[in-house]
Amino acid sequence: MSPTFKPPSLYRRLLIWLLVPMLALGTLMLIQAYLASRDTADRAFDRLLESASLSIAEQVKRQHGKLWMDLPPAALKMLASNAEERVFYALYDSYGNFISGNAELPRIDTGQGNMRFANIEWHDMALRLGVRRSRLEGWRNRQPFEVRVAHTREGREALTQTLFQGSMLRLIAMALLAIGVVLLGVRMALMPLTRLRRAIRARDPRTLAPLELTLPRELAELRETLNDLLARMRRVRTNQERFIGDASHQLRTPLAGLSARAELALRQDDPRAWHDALDVMRGSADKTARLASQLLSLTRLNNPESSPEAGDVDLCDIARQAVRDALSSSHRAGIDLGVETPSHAVIQHAVHWQLAEALTNLIDNARRYGASRITVRVGEAPRRLEVEDDGPGIPEAQRLLVLRPFHRGMESGQGSGLGLAIVDGIARAHAARLTLGAVHPHAASPGLCVRLQFTEESIP
Amino acid sequence: MTPDTASLLLVEDDALLADTLYDALSLAGYRVDALEDGDAAFTRLATPGHGHALVLLDLNLPGRGGLEILDAMRRHDQDTPVLILTARGAIEDRVKGLDLGADDYLAKPFALDELEARVRALLRRRQHDDGTQLHVGTLHFDTLTQRFTLDEASLDLPPREQRLLAYLMRHAGEPIDKARLLEHVFSNETLGDNAIEVYIHRLRRRLAGSSLTLRTVRGLGYLLESEA
Amino acid sequence: MTARCRALARWTLMLAGMMLSALTLADAQVLRYPATQSPARPLEIYGALDNQLIAPLLADFHARHPDIELVYRNLTTLALYRRFMSANATSADVIMSSAMPWQYQIANRGLAQPLDSAAARAWPEAYRWRHELFGFTFEPVVIVYRRDALAGATPPDSHEALLRLLTHQRQRLKGRVVTYDPWRSGAGYTYATQDARMSPRYWELVAALGGVNAALADTTGDMLDGLADGRYAIGYNLLGSYAREFVADHPQLDMVIPKDYALVTQRLVLIPKRAPHPDTAERFVDYLLSRQGQQVIRDKTPLGAIHTALAGEGTALDLRKALGDAIHPIAIDPSLLATLDTLKRHSLLERWQREYTRLSDGPP
Incomplete structure (x- = not known):
């Protein structure tokens, strides 16, 4: 992750998801408010067209066999309203013939009722046209006619603006209020999260005690998960502490022995005594060195940071190489070391060096616990690695315990007690099954067969 | 050239181990040159004609590391056997060293017997190559x-x-x-x-x-x- | 005269008027003020305003803007309107006319362009429409009478008093009263519509006028001449701006502004949308509405200044002070359109005719 990249905060996310729809809604409401304002203004001004046309229509009569009207000036003034609109009027007969007026206004075909309205463009002017269909009053000859009135839209637009501005101010005030409430609400809703963060941050980094904090349900789950993790970490730390205690004990003891033995030898003058001391010290140093390297192996195996590279490896290769490596030292110790493999490769997805390490440890282990014949075996279906010896073996009750670090199967043995723990770690890393069994269960020397059997999930 | 007169180069920075190996190998009848830091070893081995029959090389050195020295040496000298000594432990380092042209590998701690046996074997292999x-x-x-x-x-x-x-x-x-x-x-x-x-x-x-x-x-x- | 005769006469007159207007254009009813500075900027004004009335105003304007090549053409209101409405004629830059309905009609049709200047913005709302049409004079409609003819009787200082006088002194005043002919004179027709809207008793006055066989004249000038030479004793609905000067020159005459209500007519100016030189046109109209222009109107013409900061004889301010609410300027509003309505005109004139002949002994 680059340092400049900042993942979006939950707070911002919530705000975006709340505010963006709110703004969209606000915009829609503004549009709606504008349309409503225009509608209101139109209705208000259309009423003027209606009354003006009515008052004109009332003056229409029949005279000299023709339509006649005495135009009331007040009707025109009504149309002009305060905004000094331009006004137009016309009287048409039922055949659409112009009778009188100051402009020839178009008819409106769409719409229903006696009064119809339309917005028209007329001689470069935007007009609102109102057409009233009426009939002459009388017993006979109820001749139909049309009064058409029109005026410019400025007054409507001004009224629309006024109404809309009012609505807009109210909407803006409401939006500001809503934004404030949202900001506050989100902050309040996220408060438990802040408390949790503070509680975690305020903790001593070495503390693994569970979090005690009253939280809403969603966060309580998180807290429980955290507490589970902490509990696991506590167990890991307990194990680690025990391991470190054991390890330091195991390392210190032989070092103390070395030091004491050397000191004792120096006090003596007899070269034979020196030779004996050096002999013992060499053995002890070897043991300590081995212990140190096994501790390192175990640490490396348990290091969660390491990501070993797994690949397809031939188990037979690994077995032969392990035997070859241990050959000369085994031979010197008079141990018969051998390998049994199929004649063809047995491929397994695994970490090469870990399997080699496991075999090295198992061969070493067998040697140290008094075996005289060791056989490394590769099996198929299921794929497995086996190291079998003819030593004293491990009683069934002890077989699980020996997998723990620093536990030694036999007090008299020369091992560090880490070899099987390392193999166990490697088996776990490969999801392989590790089994310990006797070779000849009822014999005096039952022997030990350690089997590393790969399973379907054995892909580390 | 017989094993008794072979000249070995020992590159090891730990004084105790270097002294012990020097004594042991001298006692076994080899002529031993010992160097303590990587830069000196690099100077010696990166140029042709160093005249050693075998190089014992520690990987973890002050100055240039053993693998770098090995790499430089193998650019012009394919023959001189190299035995790597290292405390790095794991088997994976062996692969890297062998890839770069080392002939054998010995992980610390090791027994002197083992070391002497390996030295003998490497010198012998060399003889196979050139002698009758x-x-x-x-x-x-x-x-x-x-x-x-x-x-x-x-x-x-x-x-x-x-x-x-x-x-x-x-x-x-x-x-x-x-x-x-x-x-x-x-x-x-x-x-x-x-x-x-x-x-x-x-x-x-x-x-x-x-x-x-x-x-x-x-x-x-x-x-x-x-x-x- | 029967209605038919009148209609005939009206048509002939209209025809004559058209011919006359054509003649007038060719003729030199024209004032020219050549530019004395270059570059010369042309300005052409069409006005229904006598040359001697407008000249001081034009001279003063020209003195202030010597770069303007000013041409003023004097036309009758009808000719002015027709010329403007004919599509092919080139437009003037400024049009001034006392025919308020026609000027209003032009502006209402959106054919005038707005003027946005400080003076225009400050102009009283009652004397303008939008910012397209401005009334720049203030001329009351008055009664003029001969002092000697009315000896012993109360001078008619209101419509009420005039009606009383005409009723009581019917025999004495027969043939001695004069007023506008509403058929032939646009001004006369306009006053009649306004009078009719003011009070239904106007029709009684028309009947009384008919009762004394009042003479019907075409212009204020005709009526004043008749009064001066003793043919008439009383003239009703004369244009105050003309009468004021005339009465001042003729001591035997007296001018009364009716106290119950006094109609006030205005000359309206507008800049056509098609004006070829709108910049000079704007300068001229701005001048007309400015304090300087209004001052010239007050001091050098009888037209009556409107400007709110100007007082003195004949100004709007003085008339308002003297008569208060009785001052009744003809509103610049859509009711002017009603006066142009053909049917309306027919209705009104028919009524007028009916009332006029109601008390008369025979055809006047």
Whole structure:
């Protein structure tokens, strides 16, 4: 992750998801408010067209066999309203013939009722046209006619603006209020999260005690998960502490022995005594060195940071190489070391060096616990690695315990007690099954067969 | 050049280990040059003509690291065997070292016996490469005359046994399986597994009483080695 | 005269008027003020305003803007309107006319362009429409009478008093009263519509006028001449701006502004949308509405200044002070359009005719 990249905060996310729809809604409401304002203004001004046309229509009569009207000036003034609109009027007969007026206004075909309205463009002017269909009053000859009135839209637009501005101010005030409430609400809703963060941050980094904090349900789950993790970490730390205690004990003891033995030898003058001391010290140093390297192996195996590279490896290769490596030292110790493999490769997805390490440890282990014949075996279906010896073996009750670090199967043995723990770690890393069994269960020397059997999930 | 006069270069920064190895190898009859830091070793080995028969190289050095030195050296010197000594422990480092041209690998801590055995083996392998004489302990073979001597006495062998022993001598210290023997020693003959066992048995009888043994390693094959 | 005769006469007159207007254009009813500075900027004004009335104003304007090549053409209101409405004629830059309905009609049709200047913005709302049409004079409609003819009787200082006088002194005043002919004179027709809207008793006055066989004249000038030479004793609905000067020169005459209500007519100015030189046109109209222009109107013409900061004889301010609410300027609003309505005109004139002949002994 680059340092400049900042993942979006939950707070911002919530705000975006709340505010963006709110703004969209606000915009829609503004549009709606504008349309409503225009509608209101139109209705208000259309009423003027209606009354003006009515008052004109009332003056229409029949005279000299023709339509006649005495135009009331007040009707025109009504149309002009305060905004000094331009006004137009016309009287048409039922055949659409112009009778009188100051402009020839178009008819409106769409719409229903006696009064119809339309917005028209007329001689470069935007007009609102109102057409009233009426009939002459009388017993006979109820001749139909049309009064058409029109005026410019400025007054409507001004009224629309006024109404809309009012609505807009109210909407803006409401939006500001809503934004404030949202900001506050989100902050309040996220408060438990802040408390949790503070509680975690305020903790001593070495503390693994569970979090005690009253939280809403969603966060309580998180807290429980955290507490589970902490509990696991506590167990890991307990194990680690025990391991470190054991390890330091195991390392210190032989070092103390070395030091004491050397000191004792120096006090003596007899070269034979020196030779004996050096002999013992060499053995002890070897043991300590081995212990140190096994501790390192175990640490490396348990290091969660390491990501070993797994690949397809031939188990037979690994077995032969392990035997070859241990050959000369085994031979010197008079141990018969051998390998049994199929004649063809047995491929397994695994970490090469870990399997080699496991075999090295198992061969070493067998040697140290008094075996005289060791056989490394590769099996198929299921794929497995086996190291079998003819030593004293491990009683069934002890077989699980020996997998723990620093536990030694036999007090008299020369091992560090880490070899099987390392193999166990490697088996776990490969999801392989590790089994310990006797070779000849009822014999005096039952022997030990350690089997590393790969399973379907054995892909580390 | 005999093993007794071979010049070894020891590159190791730990004073105790360096002194001990120096003494041990000198006692074994080698001439030993010891260097303590990587830069000096680099200067010595990165140029041709250093004159050493074997290099013992620690990987973790002050100054330049062992792998870098090895890399530089292998650019012009393919022959001089290199034995890597390291505390780095794990097997994966061995792969890297061997890839870069090291001949063998020894993880600290190691037994002096082991080290001496490896040194001997590497020097011997070198002799195989250039000489006409093969030596395994007290067994000698002259490739020109095709004659064996064991404990100063001439050893006459039938041709098949002769070819078999010569091959095993070339790969002394290394287990050789039957398949390999069939391929490299008896490639133009039709022999069964049992026939090889017969010849091995005969050779064992001939070597009995000497310091040489011809062991069977289960699953790996036959191994010729000197007890000395 | 019967209605038919009148209609005939009206048509002939209209025809004559058209011919006359054509003649007038060719003729030199024209004032020219050549530019004395270059570059010369042309300005052409069409006005229904006598040359001697407008000249002081034009001279003062020209003195202030010597770069303007000013041409003024004097036309009758009808000719002015027709010329403007004919599509092919080139437009003037400024049009001034006392025919308020026609000027209003032009502006209402969106054919005038707005003027946005400081003076225009400050102009009283009652004397303008939008910012397209401005009234720049203030001329009351008055009664003029001969002092000697009315000896012993109360002078008619209101419509009420005039009606009383005409009713009581019917025999004495027969043939001695004069007023506008609403058929032939646009001004006369306009006053009649306004009078009719003011009070239904106007029709009684028309009947009384008919009762004394009042003479019907075409212009204020005709009526004043008749009064001066003694043919008439009383003239009703004369244009105050003309009468004021005339009465001042003729001591036997007296001018009364009716106290119950006094109609006030205005000359309206507008800049056509098609004006070829709108920049000079704007300068001229701005001048007309400015304090300087209004001052010239007050001091050098009888037209009556409107400007709110100007007082003195004949100004709007003085008339308002003297008569208060009785001052009744003809509103610049859509009711002017009603006066142009053909049917309306027919209705009104028919009524007028009916009332006029109601008390008369015979055709006047």
